[in-house]
Amino acid sequence: MKTFLLVASLLFASPLAAETINVADHGIVPGKDVTYEVNRLVESVRGRDEITLVFPKGQYDFHPENAIEAYRAVANHDNGLKRMAFPLFDCQNLTIDGSGSTFMFHGRLIPFTIERCQNTKIMNLTIDWVRSFHAELTVVESDPSGKTFVVETDIEKYPYTIKGGEVLFQRYGQDDPIGSNMVFDPETRSPIYDTKRYSINGAQARVTALGEKRFRFDKGVKNSPPVGSVLVVYGVHPTSRLCHAIQITNSKDLSIENVTIHDAGGMGLIVERTENITLDQLVVTSNDERIVATRADATHFIGCKGKIQIENCLFEHMLDDGVNVHGAYVKVERYLGDREFLCEISHFQQWGLTFAEPGDRVALLSRETILPFVEATVQSVKVLNSHRFVMKLDAVPEELPEGPLSVENLTWYPDLVMRNNIIRENRARGVLVTTKGKVLIEDNYFSSQMHGILIEGDNNKWYESGAVGDVTIRHNVFHNVGFEGGAKYPLLAAPLLTSGQRMGEGQYHRNIRFVDNTIESFNGLIVQAKSVSGLVIENNEVKFSPDYPAGDSFPAIDLNYCDDVSIRGNQVDGFGRKLDVKVSADTTNVIMEANPGFQTE
Structure with missing residues (x-):
């Protein structure tokens, strides 16, 4: 009898330990800023197993003033201090279930940051911002011969100021110039055919106010876009990729199901050094009031392993790619001897990347032909700063090839x-x-x-x-x-x-x-x-x-x-x-x- 009870307790321990928490019981309800309460609730369940946080359906608003802040290195984005609505660190078997809710963000705030988590699921919710990270300007007059045109915009959605012939768009505490821009077709909700013909040189453009909602572009205009088209402007580096919607890093066995992302000041989803992730019914699309969705890629994966599974998803209207899966080439600055290499992260938007750890298999390659010439195992990595590290390998050829070298991680x-x-x-x-x-x-x-x-x-x-x-x-x-x-x-x-x-x-x-x-x-x-x-x-x-x-x-x-x-x-x-x-x-x-x-x- 004792043996039977022991076996039964082992079989049923995990389901009995699971806990579902209604967030309303913790003061998280629609109609107010819930950022502080969500931060506290997330912290309280850290380290606990089999937790599901359920948000009864509604609109939940998040503001940056009371959010937890930390310096974050985010691949293919602009690094810096990030305030986080859901700072999910070191969680096991955690589910966030929005029950069809909308999570509305009111500033420079990161919706989901997921790090060192396992078996974590985000499901049944929509992410959006009250004010977008780009501006949409409808062309109402066009003079192809004079290379000028007039636009009209909603100053409440896309506030701006004009001074000294320059237009600056107000985006959450910063004034953005025109920067990158592209003309869209409102009928197809996609870039207009041969849209590069209509790109504007923002540094040369002169802008003249024509009333409360209209202004004229001249100078820096390659070709005047057709009347009815929409000029989308979205800023410059280093402030144009600050607010991704979801970041996942150093995690394992993640899933995102039935989630919609309407906007982000960066990518919809960025995943780094993570093993196994499933996307099912992830939708990245603009809302009914905008043509454009995210500022950058819908989804992006760098230095991952295991299996990435993407099924039944819709990615449309974003200002960059749908899916990008890749590793990283890292420069070898010089060979230090004794199987040690001084390496530098090659791209500025990969600074802070965890490139390798002991036990990883890597390849050395010629930077001239980008073909590998030897494989080895990493014995140690000493990080000097966000740009450089020293990596020691288990074996190195007696003679290295002439010319510049790079290294790639074969394990990830x-x-x-x-x-x-x-x-x-x-x-x-x-x-x-x-x-x-x-x-x-x-x-x-x-x-x-x-x-x-x-x-x-x-x-x-x-x-x-x-x-x-x-x-x-x-x-x-x-x-x-x-x-x-x-x-x-x-x-x-x-x-x-x-x-x-x-x-x-x-x-x-x-x-x-x-x-x-x-x-x-x-x-x-x-x-x-x-x-x-x-x-x-x-x-x-x-x-x-x-x-x-x-x-x-x-x-x-x-x-x-x-x-x-x-x-x-x-x-x-x-x-x-x-x-x-x-x-x-x-x-x-x-x-x-x-x-x-x-x-x-």
């Missing part, structure tokens, strides 16, 4: 599964993926202004690492991808090289399969690839779309320095011409057959 690369998602009507790309893990992208819908899927890797600009080795892209729809104009492809797979870098011996990327996709295209572009070994482009259907001008003519398939390529069974419908396949002289072992509607240049 994730698998990626993307299924049944929609990414559309945004600036930039649908997906960027550079990871050595296994990648499956299937049954998604892409309609982005630039490339649909970009498999890059660069050691010169953003320093986003990860030559791929196993990528399958199948059963997706690519609709009017590349309406920025120019050579923008549903799939671009190529490392980004500077003029001082070159191809090494052997290809950078390997084993990419682009099969059974539907491409609804105004320009007939499909795949551009450079330095890829093992490229399969098969059984894709390319259908003509009349929605945008065809623009300049580029090869439908463009191959450079590739090897072992199969192009089979692809079909063309409605173009009235054959689509070109261009193969460079240094591309080898190409099989091309049964592709009606294609021709080789």
Whole structure:
């Protein structure tokens, strides 16, 4: 009998220990600033297991005045002091259930900061701000010959001042100049076709007030945008990426379910050095009163491992990419001897990044060819400051190559599964993926202004690492991808090289399969690839779309320095011409057959 009771207690201990807390019992109710009470409640459950915080449905308001503050290094954002609504640190098996509530933010405040947490879930809530981190200006007059135009805006939503010919937008304690800007089409809620034609040089622009809600732009105007279009302006570094919606770092087994993000002064979700995360029904979109959603990417993952699973999500109207998964290339400043390297974080928006820890496997590579030459295990890491650290390896070649070196972390690369998602009507790309893990992208819908899927890797600009080795892209729809104009492809797979870098011996990327996709295209572009070994482009259907001008003519398939390529069974419908396949002289072992509607240049 005692044995039975003991076994029963062990079997049922975990469920009996679970606790659901109604936040209303702690003074957290709609209609007032609840930041202080939420901070206190979160602190009180830290260290406890199996806790669910339930917010009865309503609008909960958060203000920065009583929020906990800490200096935070946030990848691809501007580091600094951050005030936090939900500072979730060292939590186990914690669930935040919004019950369909809206969490409304009233200042420079970070909704969710999640660090050193395991089995944490955020679900059933909407994140928004009362005032956005960008401004939307409707064009009401346009003079193309004079290169001037007049805009009208809601001064309550987007307050501004004009002085000395300059317009400054008031955003939570700072006055932002025009900075980055882009013209959107209010009908499609996406960037206007060939929107780069209408970009403004904010430093040169002269602004003249024309009453309470209107002002004129002249000077610095490349081309006057059409009447009815919307000019979106969103500031400059270092103050344009201050308020992401959710940051997750140094955590494991996270999930975000049925969450909507309407705005953020940065990315919707930024994830660093985390193992296993699932996104299900995460929506990043603008609210009914705005065209644009987040200031930057919908989601971004750097230096993660395990599995990233993204299913049933909608990412639209953001001012950057839908999904970006990558590692980091770190510069080797110099070899110190005794297997020690002085290293520097390469990009300013990665300063403070945890690059490696003892036990991690890393690769040393030439910064000139961005190809690795040796692998080793990290024995120790001594952080000097947010920019530099000293790393000791277990083994180093007797002679190191001439020229500058870099290092990448091989341990922290994730698998990626993307299924049944929609990414559309945004600036930039649908997906960027550079990871050595296994990648499956299937049954998604892409309609982005630039490339649909970009498999890059660069050691010169953003320093986003990860030559791929196993990528399958199948059963997706690519609709009017590349309406920025120019050579923008549903799939671009190529490392980004500077003029001082070159191809090494052997290809950078390997084993990419682009099969059974539907491409609804105004320009007939499909795949551009450079330095890829093992490229399969098969059984894709390319259908003509009349929605945008065809623009300049580029090869439908463009191959450079590739090897072992199969192009089979692809079909063309409605173009009235054959689509070109261009193969460079240094591309080898190409099989091309049964592709009606294609021709080789």
